[in-house]
Amino acid sequence: MGIRVFDSDGVVDAVPCGSLGGGGTFGSDLNDAVESAADFLACMVDDHLMGGVDLPAPDFGHEPQHGGKIIAVAVSCELNDTPAVTAADAARMLGVSSARVSQLINAELLDSWKDGTKRMVSKASIEARLADAPKAGRPKEVPIAV
Known part of the structure; x- marks a missing residue:
C-alpha cells in the first residue's frame, strides 16, 4: 500500500493512496506514522478476509501532497493469524x-x-x-x- 505522509499540526499524518482510501492514521514522528499505517493496513486486510471480500487492486503513480512523501507499506496477513x-x-x-x-x-x-x-x-x-x-x-x- 502506498501512503501519503506529511506533517500536520505537530503530528505526522499517514493516509492511504488511491483505491485504499477512506481513513488514515498518524504518529508522533515518521517512524511512528509508518508503524501505525502498517497496523491500519493489517486491520483493513483482516476485515476483508473475515468478510470474504477481495482487496482492491493496487494502483501506482501517486504524487505526494502537503509537502510530504509517498512510502510503501506491506503486511502479511492470514485468517489463521487472527x-x-x-x-x-x-x-x-x-x-x-x-x-x-x-x-x-x-x-x-x-x-x-x-x-x-x-x-x-x-x-x-x-x-x-x-x-x-x-x-x-x-x-x-x-x-x-x-
Missing part, C-alpha cells in the same frame, strides 16, 4: 446463548468467518463487546423534546 474462538466459546465468554451470538454476528457486532464447518469469532470483537458492557433487556428510549 486470534479467534468458536461461536460456542464466544457465547460462554460473553455469558449469552449461541443464538444470541448468531444475532450479534448478523448485526455485525461481532467479527466472524467460517473455517470449514466451524463459525469463528475474533477475540478482539468479543473483548470490545465485553468492554461496552451492554445492559440486559431493551435499551431505554430517550425522551424527545417537542
Whole structure:
C-alpha cells in the first residue's frame, strides 16, 4: 500500500493512496506514522478476509501532497493469524446463548468467518463487546423534546 505522509499540526499524518482510501492514521514522528499505517493496513486486510471480500487492486503513480512523501507499506496477513474462538466459546465468554451470538454476528457486532464447518469469532470483537458492557433487556428510549 502506498501512503501519503506529511506533517500536520505537530503530528505526522499517514493516509492511504488511491483505491485504499477512506481513513488514515498518524504518529508522533515518521517512524511512528509508518508503524501505525502498517497496523491500519493489517486491520483493513483482516476485515476483508473475515468478510470474504477481495482487496482492491493496487494502483501506482501517486504524487505526494502537503509537502510530504509517498512510502510503501506491506503486511502479511492470514485468517489463521487472527486470534479467534468458536461461536460456542464466544457465547460462554460473553455469558449469552449461541443464538444470541448468531444475532450479534448478523448485526455485525461481532467479527466472524467460517473455517470449514466451524463459525469463528475474533477475540478482539468479543473483548470490545465485553468492554461496552451492554445492559440486559431493551435499551431505554430517550425522551424527545417537542
